[in-house]
Amino acid sequence: MANLGRRGFVAACGTLGAGALPYRAIAKALTATPADDLSAVDPELRPLAETFLKQREAGPPLSLANLAQARAAGLQNAPAALPDVPYLSKRIPVPDNPPGKGGEVTVYVINSTPGASRPAILHVHGGGFISGSPLSDLRRLQQLAHDLRLTIVSVDYDLAPEARYQRSIEQNYAALKWTYDHAADLGIDRQRIAVLGGSAGGGHAAILAIVARDRGEVPLCFQCLIYPMLDDRTGTTRHPAAPIGKLIWTEDNNRLGWSSFLGQQPGGPTVPAVPVPARCRDLRGLPPTFIGVGSIDLFVDEDIDYARRLIDAGVPTQLVVVPGAYHGFEELVPQARISQRFTQMLEASLKTAFKEAGDK
Numbered sequence: 001m002a003n004l005g006r007r008g009f010v011a012a013c014g015t016l017g018a019g020a021l022p023y024r025a026i027a028k029a030l031t032a033t034p035a036d037d038l039s040a041v042d043p044e045l046r047p048l049a050e051t052f053l054k055q056r057e058a059g060p061p062l063s064l065a066n067l068a069q070a071r072a073a074g075l076q077n078a079p080a081a082l083p084d085v086p087y088l089s090k091r092i093p094v095p096d097n098p099p100g101k102g103g104e105v106t107v108y109v110i111n112s113t114p115g116a117s118r119p120a121i122l123h124v125h126g127g128g129f130i131s132g133s134p135l136s137d138l139r140r141l142q143q144l145a146h147d148l149r150l151t152i153v154s155v156d157y158d159l160a161p162e163a164r165y166q167r168s169i170e171q172n173y174a175a176l177k178w179t180y181d182h183a184a185d186l187g188i189d190r191q192r193i194a195v196l197g198g199s200a201g202g203g204h205a206a207i208l209a210i211v212a213r214d215r216g217e218v219p220l221c222f223q224c225l226i227y228p229m230l231d232d233r234t235g236t237t238r239h240p241a242a243p244i245g246k247l248i249w250t251e252d253n254n255r256l257g258w259s260s261f262l263g264q265q266p267g268g269p270t271v272p273a274v275p276v277p278a279r280c281r282d283l284r285g286l287p288p289t290f291i292g293v294g295s296i297d298l299f300v301d302e303d304i305d306y307a308r309r310l311i312d313a314g315v316p317t318q319l320v321v322v323p324g325a326y327h328g329f330e331e332l333v334p335q336a337r338i339s340q341r342f343t344q345m346l347e348a349s350l351k352t353a354f355k356e357a358g359d360k
Contacts, residue, residue, distance in 0.1 A: 040243040040296055042324030044336035049247055049326065062253060064161065064260070071131050071159075078136045085111055085142035094174040105171040106156040107178070108134045109186065111145035116187035119194070119354040121145075121224075122176045123154040124208065126199035128229070128249070128257035129168075130160050140331075148350060151188055153179045157204070161260035165275035168261075172208050173215075180218045192357045194222035194287075194350065199249070199299075199327070200257060202228025206277040206306075213285050220287040222353035224346065227293040227327055231278035231302040232258040236267025238301070245298030248327035254298060278302055283313040288356075290318045290349040292342060294325025320345055 038046050038053075062070060081087065087110040096102030123141060125132040134141070134154035145152045155175035157168040176195070183190045195212075197205035202225040209223040234240070235251030236258075245251060258266035262275060273279035289310055293303040300321065307319040322329070322338050330339035 037243070040324060041247075041326065042322075042329075042336065042338055044338070045324065045326065045329055045333050048333055052247060062256065064256070067130060071133075074127075074131060074136055075133055078133070079139045081138050082142040082146075085146050087111070087138065087142065092174060092178045094171050102170070105158075105174060107175050108138065108141075108152075108154045108156070110138070110141050110152040110154065112151045113187040114185060117189045118187055119148070119150040119192040119350075119357075120179060120183070120186070120188040121150060121152045121194050121196045121350075122172075122179055122205075122208070123152050124157070124172055124195070124197035124201040124204040125154065126197065126201035126229075127159070128253060129200045129203075129261035130257055132159070132200070144347070148347065148354075150354070151186055153186075160257070161263070164263045165261050168204070169207055169211065169275065172204055173211050176208060176212060176218055189358070191219065191360065192221050192354050193218065194224060194353060195220060196224040196226075196350075197228070198226035200229045200261075202226050203230055203277060206230060207275060209286050210277060210280055210283075221357035222289070222350065223287050224290045224350060224353075225292075225303075226346070227297050227299050228277075228291065228303060228306075229254075229257070229299060230276070230306050231299075232262065232266035232271055232276050233278070234298060234302050236265075238267075240298065240301055243296045244300060245296070247296065248332075249298050251298065278306060283310050283315060286310065286313070286315050288316040288353055290320070290346065290353075292320040292322070292346060294322045294327065294329055297325065297327045299327070318349055 038049050041049050060066060087108055089106055089108050091104045091106055094102045094105050125134050125137050134156050137154065141152050141154055153175060155172050157171040160168070179186065179188065180190060180193060195205040195208050197203070205223055206225055206228055209220055212218045212220050235254040239251065255266060262271060264271065271279065273281070291303050291307045293300050304319065304321065307317050310317040320342065322342055325338060329336070330342045333339055
């Protein structure tokens with residue numbers, strides 16, 4: 001498993017400037033902060049990091065001005081779906097709550113087996129709240145669903161800044177509620193539904209777990225958060241020291257994503273708690289949790305803090321901090337030993353969660 005949606009983001013940004021080196025897109029999302037010292041980066045991850053740094057001046061950084069181009073390129077570079085793992089897309093209703101936020105949203109149902117009673121994942125894609133699509137993640141989700149013998153429902157929520165957090169949160173919750181309500185038709189065990197996401201998708205999954213707890217309609221057995229984007233204050237009022245956050249997803253990117261999502265400047269005292277998991281005061285009653293993040297990922301401090309707060313709130317929590325890993329490492333360099341170990345731990349956490357939920 002990887003940062004779901006990250007490769008699509010990489011490919012998307014790659015069209016914004018010249019150059020033919022692999023993963024050139026990421027370089028253009030880097031700040032001009034000197035980061036030539038890669039001694040903190042895991043040796044197997046360094047070649048790709050070097051490529052990023054060499055190409056960081058090759059084109060304009062990601063911005064609202066070139067966002068549409070980046071999104072389109074991301075979809076064009078999506079890997080082909082697996083032919084032997086079924087999936088379908090479906091439009092489902094979104095309640096008009098709050099008024100004006102209803103309508104419909106598309107979900108992708110992967111590896112559904114009517115008549116079975118299998119675990120399920122409600123997946124939310126990444127992309128900094130401003131890009132990404134389930135289609136970019138489809139092949140990876142198919143593989144995960146096949147390997148773990150489960151069903152995945154991935155929601156194609158509306159992106160910021162065209163849609164603020166109020167709409168995407170309601171769309172994601174509608175997808176979760178639809179999955180729960182149609183569990184029998186989809187071959188899903190209602191007691192074994194988890195949420196999963198990477199980066200901004202991890203932030204959305206964390207939001208979804210809080211909303212589900214507060215509304216009391218859908219019992220989640222697990223939340224799996226891959227380097228989740230949890231705190232709007234990172235890069236605004238809180239600035240991690242180098243080498244944290246100098247590769248792949250930077251403070252500039254983070255401010256763009258959060259301001260687009262919130263509809264206001266991030267980091268200030270007027271930012272609401274609902275769309276920012278780190279601002280949620282009470283984490284009691286949330287489902288058992290896996291959080292995985294690299295030690296030089298921009299989100300490492302906020303992810304560690306969130307894990308600590310979950311533990312303090314009595315939530316069973318597994319925190320994995322991968323030495324020398326930057327944002328999206330296990331997808332960008334899947335052959336690296338730390339990537340393979342991380343993926344194994346992530347999948348093991350899902351298997352354990354589903355087994356324990358089934359034993360209750």
